Structure formats: C-alpha cells, structure tokens
Amino acid sequence: MEIDFVRSRFIKHFDGQTGNIYAAPGRINLIGEHTDYNGGFVFPGAIDKGIMCEIRPNGSNTVMAYAIDLKDRVEFKIDDPQGPRASWARYIYGIIQEMKKLGVDVKGFNIAFAGDVPLGAGMSSSAAMESCFAYALNDLFGDNKVSKWDMVLAGQATEHNYCGVNCGIMDQFASIFGKEGKLMRLDCRSREFEYYPFEPKGYRLVLIDSVVKHELASSAYNDRRKSCENVVETLRKKYTDRDIETLRDIDWDMLNSVKADISEEDMKRATYVLGEKDRVLAVCDALNKGDYGTVGQKMYETHDGLSKDYEVSCEELDFLVDMARKNGVTGSRIMGGGFGGCTINLVKEELYDKFINDATSAYKEKFGKQPKVYDIVISDGARKIC
Template identity: 35%
Template sequence: MTALSSLQSKTSDLFNSKFGAGPGLKAGYAPGRVNLIGEHTDYNNGYVFPMALANIGTIAVGRMTKKGEINIVSSADVSPNSFQYKSVTTELGDIPQWARYVVGVVKCFEDLANRKVSVDLAISSNLPMGAGLSSSASLEVAVFSLLESLYDVTNIAKIDKIKACQKAEHKYANVPCGIMDQFIATLGDVDHALFINCETDDYEKVPFGDESLLLVVTDTHKKHELAGGEYANRRATCEAVAKSLGVPSLGEVSIDQLVKHFCTPGRDLSHLPDKAYPRSRHVVTEIDRAKKGKECLVAGDVRLFGQLMNESHKSLADDYQVTCKELDEVVQVAWETEGVVGSRMTGGGFGGCAITLVYRHAEQALLDRLREFCPYSSSFSTTAGRGAYSWDLPE
C-alpha cells in the first residue's frame, strides 16, 4: 500500500466512524512542500522556488448534506478533534485554531462559487504539523479541491483558488502568509519545481528530476507557530523599510539601493524598526539568489545551485535571524558530509525542517550522520510530486 492509499483509507475510515458510510463520498488531496530557495521573499513580492512533496500531504473526504452546517473531524492530535459550525450563529472566537483554516476555506469558496455549503468532512495528513512543510496550505487547498468536486464547480481559475486559500489563512487563522504555499499546493508537478514571481503571479515549471540526486528533508521536531509575533514582526519590518524607500515592496529594491539608503552619512533612520538593515538585506539578496537558482537548474549547474542554498541558510541565520540551534546543527552536519550539494532551512523558520540536496550514492552516509549527530531529528528522502486533485470514492 502506497503512502497516499494508506492515507485515503485512514481518512475514509475516520469519516465512516464519525458520520456513517454511504454514497456520494469524494476526496480532495493537496501536497506539502519545501522551498528550494527564496525564503521570506513571497510577502515581499519577490521570487520563490518551491516544489511539491511526492505522496506527502493532506486528504479531505466529504459528502454534501442538507443540515445547513459544516461538520469537521480531524485525525490530528488536537483537542477537540471535531467541530460543528453554523455560520449564522457561531463567532470566529468560538472556533478552534485548526478548524479556522477549514471554516475560512469554506467561506471563501462560498463567496467565489456563489454556493451555500453544507458538508460533513474528515481530514487526515501525513505531514508533520509545525514542521515548516506547509501543512496549513495543504489543508486549505485539499478542502477547496474537495468542495469544487462536491459542488461540481469547474469555472474557478487556479489563481483565484490560490488567493482564496491565502485569504482564508489571513482572515480566519490570523497568519499573514505569502502566496507561495497555496501556489505550489495547487500547481505542483511531478519532477518539477515551480519558479514564482509573487508580484505578478507569473510562474514557470522548471525540471527538478535529476536521477542522480535526492532531496533529504530533516525535521528538527522543534515546532514553530507562524501565528506568533516573530513572523509578523519580520513582515512589518520589511514593509517599513519599503515605505522608507518609497516603493511598494522590497521586491523592487536592488542591493545597491539598499546599501545607499542605510549607509549614507547623516540620514535619519530612527523611525525604522530595530535590525531593519540586515533583515531587509536578507530579503533583497535572497530574491537575487532565487533568480540565480532557477538559472542554475535550467543550465544544469547543480554545484552552483548548492552554493546558493548554503548562502541562503547563512543569510537566514545571520541577517533574518529565523533559524535555531537545531536547524543550524542539521545544516552543518550536511555541509560536512561528502556527496552533499547544498543544505538550508526551509519554511518560515524558528524550528521546522532543513532540506539537503544530495547525490543518491551519499544518501545513506548523510542519514547515518544525521542520526549520530542530530538524534532529535528524523529524515526522509523525496522527489518533486503532484499538486492538488480530487476524485470520487467507491460506495
């Protein structure tokens, strides 16, 4: 049994135990992701370069009802693990944090599709929560894909779906995320990464299927909470610097402009937040690394791509200050392992996962060293996988 078929069985069993078996069941799936390079650039209208994880994501199983409510049950280790929502009577503050993602997607779907939703839903994931692999966007896009199938809605453009899921996270989960995670969960493709311009929403599929290479994902098991203040603080700092420069976002700023702005003698920058220069410097240089990284993969220059990954991690650690001791240790072990091309943290940071691009012949040596020197961590190897889709379940 494959990882996804096992997850489907788990989710169907959960649905049947909570709501009862019967006809009309459908399923929606969306993958988790890693970002190869381009971290904290999406909400700065820069470039990102994610790929979808193969067979690792979220499945939502559901059925339409006539009860006028949304009933949700989750297999996750949360309390309570089920929730009933009646939109006309329930305030947002009454909804558990995990369920807000689902409720938000339902409301955004209703607005786009001009439908009133009444469903029973069961949700399962084989993504570790809080690991920086985008379990939230995977959940949002899986539920949205299921609703499209249940209500036979085929006219919603992909970009509108992506933005609706992002809006759900902003408005209902109170996480000011960029658009990358919903983008890759929706549009990921086998053996390809997705190079995304977050200002224009243009994207390009770039082959990432070299048979000699694998991506090893290492979970530090240090959870992060992006709804906390540190992520929002970084974003507010970037917005303040952009305003100081008179531009809409840091995506329009070159490193020369940034250096001139901060290093010109006599300029009063006391109105800017603490550490505004190094944090904005990370964003501007990271946008450039993402562009160069795409060019490297197109040209087949794996060595330089690995160097860019390493530089990205150093910038995230020193300038943006979103790594942690465990992430730095994992990356250092990878850097010291023969056969590793490059290694860096991925995701929002403050915990979560590191990714390592490694030649297949060196995979076992890397895994052995990680077990020895980072015993708190766990790792798996992956390739680029498929984006969201839905299907009918047998009666």
C-alpha cells in the same frame, strides 16, 4: 496517505456510505526566504505528503465533519454566523464561507479527513487542508467554475478571517498549482509564475527537523520587516525620481549609496534580501540546465545569509547545515522563517545513508533531542482521487 484508510473511517462514521475522495499537498520552498514581503520571488513545490478527505452531500444544511487523526467530530450549520469552536473545524467553516462568496452554492455534507504532513515542520499542513476542502467544494457544488487562483485566495482569506493567521499566498499557491517534477517560481508582487523542471536523478531531497522552535520568531520577524522598510524609506528620499515600493526595486549600487545613512543592522538585512533575489534567478538558470551543483551552492549561500546577515538561524540549524557540509551534501539551508524548524537538503544517493546517520546521531549527542527525517518527492497539487 492511503485511500482505504480514509474510506474505512468515512464508512464507519457516516452510515456505511461512500463519497468522493480529494487530496492536496503540503509544500517545500527550495530557495527564496523572507522575500515575499519584500516583493520578491519564492520557489516552492508541492510534495508527496498532504491532506486527503472523503466528502458526500447529505441533503441538509449541516456539515458533519470527522478529523480522523484527532478522533474528533464536529457538526455545525453552514449559515451559522459564529461557526464551530474547534480550531481544525474553522478551516472547513472558513473555506465554506469564502467559496460561497465566490458563488458556490454549498449545501450540507459529511466529511472525514486525515493527513501525513508533519505538523510544525514547515510544510504547511493548514494550506493543504484549505486547498483540499476548496477543491472538493468547487467540484461538488460549484461545477468547477471557481479558478485555481480564486481557490488560493480563498485559502488565504480563511487563514486571515477565521483562523487568525496573517499569511501570504505561497503555501496555498503551491498546494493548488503544484505539478509532479516541477518547482514554481512565483512573483509575490504580480502573482506571475513559471514552472521549472526538478527531477534530480541521483539525488534525494530530505528535510531534517530540528524539533526546536525558539520564542524569538514572531518579534524577530517584525524587527526584520521593519529593517527592510527603513532602507526603502531612506532610498525613497534619495531617489525621488524612482518608484521604490520594496527592496525588490533597488540594486546594489543604490543600496551602497545609502550605506552611511542607515544602521549597520539595516544594511545587513538589505544585503541578504538583494543577495537572495540574485540567488533565486541563478537557481532558475541552473534548473533549466540540470545543474544541481549550482542549485546546492546557492542553497548554502542562502543559509549563510540567513544566519549571518538576516540572523534568523539558531545553533541547532547551523549545526545541521555544518553536518551537511562535512558529509559532502550538495546543498543545505534553513527552510522557513527561522529560529527552529527544518533544514532542506539536496543529497547524492550514495551519500544519503551516511549523512542521515552522522547528522542525527551527532545532533542527538549535542542537543539531547532526536531530529526527525522526512524524505520528500515533488508531486501534484490539489486533485480529485476518485
């Protein structure tokens, strides 16, 4: 995202004045899928695509906001109990209300923003917006007294309370805490996290967007979550002396001991979750050693588990991962909840061009759709630009 682009639009729409410029990134998740609600670990990183805004206090109680990409302008009072109706403006309104709860004395301001996070590709454009706005308001009106974790939770609360999305914390966490060249292992239960080096020299990280989203996603998500809860309930009855909150708290011996007491489907779901817990820890060790071959192997294993045991893949995504295997790609898997979206691929430089050409042409021939390709670099989190 170009600073000059955002500034030129801000000047045009707000009387030739300038303000401060802030940015916050979208995110990828290298491994750790469907683990958040099972009390496990995720492994996100901030990316070099995100949201940028220019903002300036205007001495009133009114927010004047311009969405550059949408060419849409909205005005609303900070203390309006209803807030704006435009869905994009709800993110600004929600962050204002949540930051006020944290003691930030938000006054009226002018804001223009734009983004280069692809919408619907699973890179969390909404979390980038929330993080960008929260960071800006904390800097302008709060003297930076609000902690990074409170900004993360303000973003999550904005989704919950003003946008109708019951999300977790991974997206906002990655957008706020991201560091260039670092991935983060986040414990979804305790919120403890650790940075791990991710500077794969000789490799490129690329997303291939299947440009499909099947309707099964929401109901399937609920079904799988219920499967995990079923297994936990069965284990609680058997192991009354153990504190079992989620599948995070069990091991393979415990799972196998109740195999006869649970459905085949529930067993498959739990098998994936326990396997993913092991894979995340294996990737931690591999990253510390700079062993990207093992990282890639675990990515493939995750995809196989998501496809066969958790059954949240689809023909299009399996096809893209198969094309990665055929082209010698180091690692590939579905990224996100499933039934569409992107694959994330760790590709050696010398194989990159052939892989992209083969995968995109074969995909278009088979499915009649042109997939989108996004090169990704791991970058810094929310920040003030100037």
